[in-house]
Amino acid sequence: MWPLLRTAAISVTDPGPENYLSFFTDPVYLRSLGVTFLTAAIVTVAALLIAYPYAYLMYMSRTAVRGVLTVLVILPFFTSLLVRTYAWTIWLQRTGIINTVLLRVGLIDEPLELVGNTIGVVIGMTHALLPFMVFPIFASMVRIPVNLVPAAQTLGATTRTAFRTIFLPLTMPGIVSGSLMVFVMALGYYVTPALLGSPSNAMLSEFIVNEVEQKLSYGSGAAIGIVLLVVTLAALVVGARLVGFKNFVTGGR
Template structure:
């Protein structure tokens, strides 16, 4: 009598596939949310940019040098803020990584503590510190370090300070998460082979945390491009960002088509930079921290 072995994969894969299809339903609320609150407004904005009154809305970047200068200023400010946040965040995240559980918890609390206060309140607090009669200038003049107040706000310096303070947590946590994924034995192993501390950090630790650096830099850079409150309060009309011009066109000039065109251009350039940035390190490596 001949016997036939049943295919072992058929009974096993069918329930797995059915369970996978069951979990897919959880994606639908997010898709509906994004469609209603992002896709429809985006399509409406794109339509307005070419119909109110027409496609000539996009010519404003050619006809008026103010808008082209503001576009350059927006991306320059975003780059400076990203660099400043990285210079502060990496040593801070490394300190969190090398600290014990209690100290790391305190350092983490200090990073997220500003989130308990409104962004508007935090920005107004910086005006108290940075204005000509503010805390910083008053202290420096009282110590005899300066004779006249320093221009710490109404310029790019004030905008950079305020935005860096607001966006710093978005740089710290991706870097810290990447550091936590570094195997603890790698650095001691490199040191045991004769490598110096600086060489080990540069060739072992830093490359392994690069995905966290890229992820944090992309988050901070993209968020900086659309900032409005901080540049409006700490900046000046001479270094206004595109977000301020959009508000001006919509609220004061009542030119919805022109404001929509500026927003579409900013979104397109943001997506282009985001696409190029994710190619520096593979998207999977950015998400998983290089695992």
């Protein structure tokens, strides 16, 4: 707790409480706060749209295939985040692999701007945070009795109806806990936005680093950090109340 308390003390003593006043009256900081929230929300939705079908495929697969799918999810953890982010710059730049393939197959007439903007940041952060969405959802799926959906089908429910009314609601604890985990982690991301984004869509984490390293304004950087911490804790409290603290921690297990 000491580093946190020290940071809070610096935020109101270097030079004073006006650090917070500057934050809430400066449109640049407020815009960055909005960009941070919007980016984190988009990353959360993107991760959910990818993770839920993937987790369902893991749930429906045999043990051997499930093991392979699990390894594919956790494999990126064996590589540095910095290396993975630099790899995305190679894939997403105007002369990168994605644009080259799209140009050759004729889907586009000129290279897309996939880096140096929010699109690149969302792609990189979604890739990095995807495991934190997949595993809570998968954990909530494996605790569902295997005969529950077939029982509904024998009583006349279609496959789609059984999924929508039984399977999906029972996986909500995993969805909520995974979404909250990804959202909270995305709020404080720095490396990926710094390398794949641009100053025009800078997140709060980038402002913190700029205040401390470039301007040597430790009080202002500490104040921004405390604001981000309070926002993150508020999101955690709301999420824990929605799904229950135990379900949030365990993903509904």
